[in-house]
Amino acid sequence: MRPPTPVPPVSSLWLTLSRLPTLPKIRMFGWWLAHEALPTGRCVFLVGLSDGFCPLCGTIEETVLHVLRDCDDVQFNLNPAGFTPHVTHGRQNCQKRSKRSQIRVGAMAADEGKVKIEKFDGADFGFWKMQIEDFLYQKNLYQPLSGKQPEGMKDEDWALLDRQALGVIRLTLSRNVAFNIAKEKTTAGLMAALSSMYEKPSASNKVHLMRRLFNLRMAEGASVAQHLNELNTITTQYASEGIKAACDWAYKGVEQESVLEDDYFLSRIPIVHRRLAQGGVRLAATLNRIFG
Numbered sequence: 001m002r003p004p005t006p007v008p009p010v011s012s013l014w015l016t017l018s019r020l021p022t023l024p025k026i027r028m029f030g031w032w033l034a035h036e037a038l039p040t041g042r043c044v045f046l047v048g049l050s051d052g053f054c055p056l057c058g059t060i061e062e063t064v065l066h067v068l069r070d071c072d073d074v075q076f077n078l079n080p081a082g083f084t085p086h087v088t089h090g091r092q093n094c095q096k097r098s099k100r101s102q103i104r105v106g107a108m109a110a111d112e113g114k115v116k117i118e119k120f121d122g123a124d125f126g127f128w129k130m131q132i133e134d135f136l137y138q139k140n141l142y143q144p145l146s147g148k149q150p151e152g153m154k155d156e157d158w159a160l161l162d163r164q165a166l167g168v169i170r171l172t173l174s175r176n177v178a179f180n181i182a183k184e185k186t187t188a189g190l191m192a193a194l195s196s197m198y199e200k201p202s203a204s205n206k207v208h209l210m211r212r213l214f215n216l217r218m219a220e221g222a223s224v225a226q227h228l229n230e231l232n233t234i235t236t237q238y239a240s241e242g243i244k245a246a247c248d249w250a251y252k253g254v255e256q257e258s259v260l261e262d263d264y265f266l267s268r269i270p271i272v273h274r275r276l277a278q279g280g281v282r283l284a285a286t287l288n289r290i291f292g
C-alpha cells in the first residue's frame with residue numbers, strides 16, 4: 001500500500017477563507033477545501049475505495065490542489081480562463097517560491113511585466129474584452145471605459161487618464177486590428193468601434209448581462225423590491241440568452257423529430273468533462289484572492 005501524501009496545515013488557510021466577503025456557499029466550500037473534506041481520490045483512497053489517482057489524467061494522486069489547479073486537464077481550462085502559466089505552472093517551481101507567489105491571477109502577474117494579455121487578433125472578442133476591462137480596473141484606469149468624465153476632475157487630468165487607458169488597450173491589439181481603429185482618439189470610442197467590428201450579437205448580450213449582474217448594487221434610497229426586480233430581469237434575460245446559445249450550438253444540424261444516437265452523446269462527453277473541470281476555475285479565483 002502506498003502511504004498517503006501528508007496534508008499541509010490548514011488552520012490559517014481556513015481563517016482567511018472564513019473571512020472572505022463572499023457568498024456563504026463559497027465559504028462553506030472553503031471549509032471543506034481547507035479540511036480536505038472533499039471526496040477527492042486521496043480521501044477515497046484513505047477509506048479503501050479507490051486507488052486514489054486522478055480520474056482525469058490518471059497519473060497522479062488526486063489531492064484538492066491537484067483537482068483545482070495542478071491537473072493537466074484542469075490547466076487546459078484555467079489558461080483560456082485568464083489564468084497565466086505563472087499561476088498554473090506554479091507547481092514546477094514551487095520549491096523556489098514562497099506559497100504566496102505560487103498562485104496569482106494573470107493581471108497581477110502582468111504588473112510585474114511577466115505576463116501579458118494575449119493580443120487581440122479579431123478572434124473571441126468577448127474574452128479579450130473581459131480581460132482588458134479587468135486589467136484596466138486593476139490599474140485604476142477604468143473610468144475612461146464609460147467615456148464619462150468624473151465630476152470634479154480637471155479636463156487635463158481626464159485627457160491624460162483617457163490617453164493612458166487608450167494606450168494600454170492599443171498595446172493589446174494585433175497589428176491588423178490596430179490598423180482598423182487607428183483614427184479613434186478616445187477609450188470609449190475605441191471600445192465602441194471594436195465592439196461594432198468584432199462582437200457577436202448573442203455573445204455580446206451575455207457578456208453585457210453578466211457584467212450588469214456583477215456590477216448590480218442596490219441604489220441608495222431604492223426599495224428592496226425594486227432591486228430584486230432588476231436582479232430578476234437581468235437573470236431571466238441572461239438565462240434565455242444562455243439557452244438560446246446552448247441550443248444553437250448543441251442541436252446544430254439536428255432536425256425536428258430525429259432521434260439522437262449514441263454517437264451524438266459520445267461526441268459530447270469530452271465537453272462535459274471540460275465543463276466539470278471549469279467548475280474549478282471559480283474556486284481557483286477564490287484561491288487567488290486568498291494568496292494573491
Ligand SMILES: [Zn+2]
Nearest residue numbers: 054056057071
Ligand atoms: Zn489529474
